[in-house]
Amino acid sequence: MVITDKIIKGKNLRYILRCPIKEDAEELSKLRVKIDGETENLDRESGEGLLTKEDFERIIYEDSISKTNIFLIAEAEEKIVGFTRCEGSKLSKFRHKAEFGICILKEYWGYGIGKALIESVLICVKNTEIKKISLTVVETNKKAIEIYKRYGFVQEGLLINDRIHKDGNWYNTVIMGKFSE
Template sequence: MIREIQKKDSVDFLNMLLHLDKETKTMMFEPDERPKDVKQIEDMIEQYSQTHSLLLIASEDDKVAGFLSAEKGCYNRIRHTAYIVVGILPEYQGKGIGTSFFNMLEEWAIKNKLTRLELTVMTHNQGAIHLYEKNGFQIEGLRSKSMIVDGQYIDEYYMARLLERHSSK
């Protein structure tokens, strides 16, 4: 089941993030680097709500399996954009969660009159790149040596999807 996050999900969401940090090397945080403060998660959920951004979670077997966040641009010149982050626990990948996330993201983006969705992805993360391309994202550029993982520089692609144009008013 995929739905917008609620404050009551804070502990389960944090636990999923901490698990994701240990299970994959394709996300921002290293194991034990993420703050473990549930209050910070509650504040983040509140901030997403106040800024009309989007934070979805997927749950299976009463467990949070992944998330998609879309943070809307807060300044006038970038209000038509959102920056996307997706994380799905490895044991739940390949089950259609990512596709469902992107279907809901598109509905939300159209409703909010967004015209640009953007994200970054490590160049070797072929599964994620395939998911993003399947959902209309295109590679726009390369961020060379943008991360260090296990002592090695990692490049990232900058990807974006342009949606139907809406009036800027």
């Protein structure tokens, strides 16, 4: 799915929300590795589950022609600083569902980029057959959980001792979902 670029001015930062293009693939590959290394909030360690430039080129193309996939990037100061991807299920029994996630460079936290990405995805979903969006978030990421709740996501489950972080401790994963209006 492709959307029109959106310029956002807020919290001392001007940024653009747009769909990625093929030329963004290499930057996205490097950005994902960097973001993964900045926080324990994501599922991967830096370099795990690596997506190459070619992988991103394929994803960008597939999402651009999909009726249920949404891939958006946030671009500020002439670089990509974050992205979101909402991927619809290809299985007929789950064709009404999509999985959702957000990644933002740590230095750009607090500028409202995450909220803008969530709002854009929710607007896009209204025009599709997607009726439910699901996500997972580590239980200690209270700020993200509160933001998701403000947008109508509810906790649907808890995976106990689901992950082990670098500190050697076990952490729970919260499963959240939202039915579209």
